Amino acid sequence: MIYESVEYPSACEACGAVTECSGAQVLLDDGLRWDVASSCPGCGQAFIACGRADIPADLRDRLLTEHGPTRLEIVDRSANSALLMKALRAELAGGLHQAKEMLQRVRAGGHTGTLPEVELLARRLCEAGIQARAGRP
Structure with a gap:
């Protein structure tokens, strides 16, 4: 399994508090997968998304910035x-x-x-x- 991951702050869509988000791209079983997740410490709202299609551009940009090309x-x-x-x-x-x-x-x-x-x-x-x-x- 080959992967890169990143953690970054973001504003909670529900209450505006600063929340920690994480995202990753993984090469698994000869295919690419991605996921993003966040959980707000202020209101408890959680968000999880994943996919096999194209990685969201903002996640890809964050991975390239964090790890380099x-x-x-x-x-x-x-x-x-x-x-x-x-x-x-x-x-x-x-x-x-x-x-x-x-x-x-x-x-x-x-x-x-x-x-x-x-x-x-x-x-x-x-x-x-x-x-x-x-x-x-």
Whole structure:
């Protein structure tokens, strides 16, 4: 299990008191999961949300600020570009243009994200025969 988590203060929507929130993104069973939770010490209101779809942008931003970005590294710099682009296109579920842009970013060492996001992509590339790993810049 690969994960990153963060704790941060927020105002309670019910009473306005400062409450402590927590959030996490986890790579579990070859898929990404996220969750956020808070509990107000003033009025007792609690909030929990989780999902498998895209992580909420504010949680992702907090994780990147707290932990810094993780970079996708291609171990074999001579890896076949067509194979790499095919694997990226399958993972992105996007078009050829998006895959070409991603290929350029990956080759230049410029594709970053949260640790769970990049680790998942590295694993998928390894499954496609491209040696890749997640690393901190």
